[in-house]
Amino acid sequence: MNSSLRGVQRGVNLEAQISLDLVFAAMMISQMSTRLRGLFVFVVMIVVTVSCSRDPERATAHRVEALIRDNQLQAAMQTTDAYLEKHADAISLLRLASSLP
Numbered sequence: 001m002n003s004s005l006r007g008v009q010r011g012v013n014l015e016a017q018i019s020l021d022l023v024f025a026a027m028m029i030s031q032m033s034t035r036l037r038g039l040f041v042f043v044v045m046i047v048v049t050v051s052c053s054r055d056p057e058r059a060t061a062h063r064v065e066a067l068i069r070d071n072q073l074q075a076a077m078q079t080t081d082a083y084l085e086k087h088a089d090a091i092s093l094l095r096l097a098s099s100l101p
Contacts, residue, residue, distance in 0.1 A: 057083075061092045068096075
């Protein structure tokens with residue numbers, strides 16, 4: 001009794017072989033999704049770490065500079081004063097405050 005299917009051994013139940021192949025395929029897919037999920041979590045952690053480690057003084061200075069560019073001098077002065085009340089040693093904001101009219 002010769003089988004016309006290649007790769008199937010004699011005496012092996014075809015349905016059992018297909019079931020085993022499907023289980024193996026499902027295991028491969030789950031391993032790939034686990035790797036992708038792990039990579040995704042790693043990338044998200046890096047993004048959160050980078051965004052949280054941003055210097056608040058630099059961020060405030062960029063915001064004040066944007067307000068000055070938009071000719072919103074009063075808002076720039078208020079933002080600078082509010083930050084300097086909490087952080088009196090903020091050098092970049094002290095320079096910006098001295099340049100405001």
